[in-house]
Amino acid sequence: MTELHSPPKTSIWQSNWVNTLGRFGVLIVVFGFFAWKVEDGKFYTPRNLENIARQSAVYATAALGMTLVIITAGIDLSIGSVIALTVVGVAWMLNLPAGANDILINRYPVGLPILAVIGGVVLATLAGLANGVMVVWLRISPFIVTLGTMGVFRGLAKGISQEKDIYPEVDTWISTIMEPTLTNPDRDWMLLPPGVWLLLVSALAGAFLLRYTRLGRHIYAVGSNEETARLCGVPVGRTKIIVYMLAGMFGGLAGLMQFSFISGIGQPTTGISYELFVIAAVVIGGASLMGGEGTIMGSVIGALMITILYMGGQQAGWPKWVQEMVIGGIIIAAVALDQLRHRGNA
Amino acid sequence: MxxxxxxxxxxxxxxxxxxxxxxxxxxxxxxxxxxxxxxxxxxxxxxxxxxxxxxxxxxxxxxxxxxxxxxxxxxxxxxxxxxxxxxxxxxxxIAMIYQELSLAPHLSVMENIVLGVEPTVGPLVKWGEVYRRASEALHEIGLGDIDPGMKVRRLSLARQQMVEIARAIAFDCxxxxxxxxxxxxxxxxxxxxxxxxxxxxxxxxxxxxxxxxxxxxxxxxxxxxxxxxxxxxxxxxxxxxxxxxxxxxxxxxEVEQLYPRSPRKLDGEVLLEVNKLSGMDKPTAASLEIKRGTVTGISGLIGAGRTELMRAIFGLDQIKDGEIKFGVFRGAAKPVTQWSRGMGMVSEDRKHEGLALNLSIADNITLPKLSGLGLTGWFRRLVLPSRQKKCSLQWINKVNIKCSGPAASVASLSGGNQQKVAIARLFHADVDVWLLDEPTRGIDVGSKAQIYELINELAAGDQGSGRKPKAILLISSYLPELLGVCDEIAVMDRGRLSKALPVSQWDEHKLMMVATGNLKTEKGRDPRNL
CATH class of the missing domain: 3.40.50.300 (P-loop containing nucleotide triphosphate hydrolases)
Incomplete structure (x- = not known):
């Protein structure tokens, strides 16, 4: 066979590494900008760096699940409500009564907090399962399903808490997972708050799942072309249900962090509009809402980007309206850049 | 020059x-x-x-x-x-009529015809004039029977194309x-x-x-x-x-022979048997036997139910009635099961069903069978990208895909090379029964020749290496291709499948006559004598 035409070349700009490195570079530039802008070097004190890590951990953890969902060309608008549901669920379990005048935690001071953590995450996973089942079995578009459950889960959280904040009677270790470690000599052996470690481990697990497992390959295939996936024998429905469950589960982990972040109060109104920040983080990270594209690393960078913009703007003394406009503009610019990159390769 | x-x-x-x-x-x-x-x-x-x-x-x-x-x-x-x-x-x-039609399916015929240049008075559309200009253009090309107010999506593909031509005419092209x-x-x-x-x-x-x-x-x-x-x-x-x-x-x-034909053993075992298979709409009671070492073709008009038959066999569409026997297995099965039993399919719709365009060649080829791409022991079920690529490389060479490597995205390939990726998938899954739906549609002559070569090689098998011949079911609307490649051809007419007859008993005219319902084939009778 003679050579009929030369093979098309893959541009270096298309490679995943350059892509992620580029995003990381932009992150550094943005960080450098605020480091220069915020007076007296306050932006890069160890304490502020830790704060950035703590702030972004909630978004980033929720963004892990959202990344999976968005790669399958879905969306999960209920994630903020799932976070609230977890927060309220954990607080509610910590205050479970035992008999007339006692509460359960006094009898099981070790066991109950563990159970509450597991219970909170299971609750969030079940919420994700409900999303997945409706998307797959009722064939309703994910946008509509999760728009609905955004209200349903929020309502559920308010119902459980009877529309009041739940204050646990006893302080537990759960509310300390996001507490600073650097400024606390008792905790500085941890280097980072446990919640941030949790994020790092979850992100590694998520990246591993996407890259090295069959489920990971199936997730990309379903998002890239559902019909092809079906033709090739991929269990499309099951893959989607698992993905929404994982989104719920990561939402639950983010909920635990949020619980600690708001100093251990079961607040049913927490996490409102978080879904938008989380989706923005994933999109800034290079995922396509059309599916088939996206990485865990990118989404974590996206979450950091949003946090740095938010905190940097605040500390540089920008008015709130400027901050909001800048973050909005960055989201659009990030997607526009991706589009240009793609067009250059078409 | x-x-x-x-x-x-x-x-x-x-x-x-x-x-x-x-x-x-x-x-x-x-x-x-x-x-x-x-x-x-x-x-x-x-x-x-x-x-x-x-x-x-x-x-x-x-x-x-x-x-x-x-x-x-x-x-x-x-x-x-x-x-x-x-x-x-x-x-x-200068007007263009593209391969993929560029009409707005939710708008009416006349709205499509004047789209972008609607005659207006101030902000209002002059509907009377729109109607007049649209029906003039339609009459001009002999399509006076199309109602200009009809929604475009209710027209057949062929008539939609005519509407596009009418649009060009209305513009004085x-x-x-x-x-x-x-x-x-x-x-x-x-x-x-x-x-x-x-x-x-x-x-x-x-x-x-x-x-x-x-x-x-x-x-x-x-x-x-x-x-x-x-x-x-x-x-x-x-x-x-x-x-x-x-x-x-x-x-x-020089192209000596487009349709190569090595000696084939046509008396191989029956691998796939379909008995009176009916789908939800089409086909109706279709029966077919597919033998090892034989290329069986299905001819017919578009929409006759050929694709539906193949999809039903492969488990992509539901079955109303009938029986599928595949080797020792009986009954309908999902695609995942059919792949594992040794059946694979190439879809007629490369873009929307056949391939995941923005994924890599390696991902596309290995998708039906991700086993054997991990490590050993506990990590055996993992899928390592490096092994996906290595494994794909041999198939890329085998079917001769022109690309920069297994990591290249399928979207960067030409149509013919994309189709070879869809075919390489069946090599990777190492299937015995190959279901090919319009495998050469819209691809260049060079790639076509290569695909015919591959089909021939599969049907003939290889005595030397002990590679057994495969069974191939081929749907095609291109009659010279069917007559050139197949050993047996059956014709589908409005959901009904004729008996498969040896290719020597068919010619283009007869295939067309049966496909349009003007001829019936009876058991064992030569259609030329009908």
């Missing part, structure tokens, strides 16, 4: 309706077009042929204003023509470019289309006809321009040009 025939004197007298001279265009280091010239005269059909990647689509895009040429000039009726946008091309009287217009049409639709093209010729419109099908080109065109590797290889008057000559010009070498 090889010129088979100099334009006759009568042609030379005319001013070219469209003239392109010394057009060059590069994308980065790739030279897509080098010094290409073209002349189309009023009332002439100029066919543009060439393999994928030869530069046809770049030329078309320059003509339509989607790309700007790096150098060169264009004239319409002697006036300089430099479109910067598709709108400018439209205003200059002078040059009409058809890009593979027949790829999803049945042969009676094609007849209508050709009749319409002849009417357009009579109106003095120049038609540029881009196609892979040389039979069509020979039937409809007056002259042929052959492109290869971005350069024009030559023009020829259609009358008198031999198909084999044109193909040789296209591929730059």
């Amino acid at each position: 090889r010129v088979l025939l100099v334009p006759t004197t009568s042609e030379a007298k005319l001013i070219a309706r469209l003239k392109m001279a010394n057009i060059s265009k590069s994308f980065g280091a790739t030279r897509a077009l080098v010094d290409v010239g073209l002349e189309a005269f009023p009332g002439e059909v100029l066919a543009l042929v060439g393999e994928n990647g030869a530069g046809k689509s770049t030329l078309k895009k320059i003509l339509s204003g989607a790309h700007l040429p790096d150098s060169g000039q264009m004239w319409v009726d002697g006036n300089s023509y430099n479109p910067k946008t598709p709108q400018a091309a439209r205003q200059a009287g 002078r040059v009409l470019v058809f890009d593979e217009p027949t790829s999803s049409l049945t042969s009676s639709d094609i007849k209508h289309l050709f009749a319409l093209i002849r009417r357009l010729k009579d109106r003095g419109i120049s038609v540029i006809y881009i196609s892979h099908f040389l039979e069509e080109v020979k039937e409809i065109s007056d002259r042929i321009l052959v492109l290869r590797d971005g350069a024009s290889v030559g023009t020829a008057a259609t009358m008198g040009a031999k198909a084999s000559e044109i193909v040789s010009m296209m591929v730059g070498r």
Whole structure:
């Protein structure tokens, strides 16, 4: 066979590494900008760096699940409500009564907090399962399903808490997972708050799942072309249900962090509009809402980007309206850049 | 440049309706077009042929204003023509009919016809005039029976295409470019289309006809321009040009035999048996046996239920009634099960079903069978990208995919190479029963020849290496291909499948007669005697 035409070349700009490195570079530039802008070097004190890590951990953890969902060309608008549901669920379990005048935690001071953590995450996973089942079995578009459950889960959280904040009677270790470690000599052996470690481990697990497992390959295939996936024998429905469950589960982990972040109060109104920040983080990270594209690393960078913009703007003394406009503009610019990159390769 | 025939004197007298001279265009280091010239005269059909990647689509895009040429000039009726946008091309009287139709399915026929140039009074649309102009244009091309108020999506594909032509007419187009217009049409639709093209010729419109099908080109065109590797290889008057000559010009070498046929053992074991299979709509009680070492073809019109039969066998569509026996297995099964039992399918719709375009070649090839790509022991079920790539590389070489490597995205490949990726998938899964639905639709002659070669190799098996012959079920609307490749052919007519007869008992005419319900095949009777 003679050579009929030369093979098309893959541009270096298309490679995943350059892509992620580029995003990381932009992150550094943005960080450098605020480091220069915020007076007296306050932006890069160890304490502020830790704060950035703590702030972004909630978004980033929720963004892990959202990344999976968005790669399958879905969306999960209920994630903020799932976070609230977890927060309220954990607080509610910590205050479970035992008999007339006692509460359960006094009898099981070790066991109950563990159970509450597991219970909170299971609750969030079940919420994700409900999303997945409706998307797959009722064939309703994910946008509509999760728009609905955004209200349903929020309502559920308010119902459980009877529309009041739940204050646990006893302080537990759960509310300390996001507490600073650097400024606390008792905790500085941890280097980072446990919640941030949790994020790092979850992100590694998520990246591993996407890259090295069959489920990971199936997730990309379903998002890239559902019909092809079906033709090739991929269990499309099951893959989607698992993905929404994982989104719920990561939402639950983010909920635990949020619980600690708001100093251990079961607040049913927490996490409102978080879904938008989380989706923005994933999109800034290079995922396509059309599916088939996206990485865990990118989404974590996206979450950091949003946090740095938010905190940097605040500390540089920008008015709130400027901050909001800048973050909005960055989201659009990030997607526009991706589009240009793609067009250059078409 | 090889010129088979100099334009006759009568042609030379005319001013070219469209003239392109010394057009060059590069994308980065790739030279897509080098010094290409073209002349189309009023009332002439100029066919543009060439393999994928030869530069046809770049030329078309320059003509339509989607790309700007790096150098060169264009004239319409002697006036300089430099479109910067598709709108400018439209205003200059150049209209395009693309392979994929560009109509808004939710709008009515007339709304589509005037889309973008609605006649208005102030902010209001003059619906009366819209209706008048649309029905005029429809009458003009002999489609007076289409109601201008009808929603476009309720029309058949062929009629939608006619609406696009009507839209071009309503714009007073002078040059009409058809890009593979027949790829999803049945042969009676094609007849209508050709009749319409002849009417357009009579109106003095120049038609540029881009196609892979040389039979069509020979039937409809007056002259042929052959492109290869971005350069024009030559023009020829259609009358008198031999198909084999044109193909040789296209591929730059002699093509001796398009349909290779090694000796095949036609008495292999029956691998797949279908008994009175009925789908939800089609097929109706279809029965078929597929044997090892045999290529079984299914002919028929588009929409007859051929694809539905294949999808039902493969478990993509539900079955109402009937029986499927596959080796020792019985009954319907999901695609995942069929893959694992040794059945694979190539879809007719490469873009929407066949391939995940933005994923890599390696991902696409290995998707049906991700086992064996991990480590050992506990980590055996992992899927390592490095092993996916390594494994894909052998199939890329086997089916001869032109690419920068297994990590390249499928979207970056030409149509023919994309199709080879879909076929490589079946090699990777190592299946025994190959279900191929229109495997050569819309791909270049070179890739077609390679696919025929692969099918032949699969059916013949290899005694030396002990590789057993495979069983192949092939759906095709292209009759020469079916007759050239298959050992047995069955015909589907409105959901009913005829008995499969040896290919020696069929010819194009008979296939068409049965497909259109004008002939019935009885058990064991030669259709030629009917």
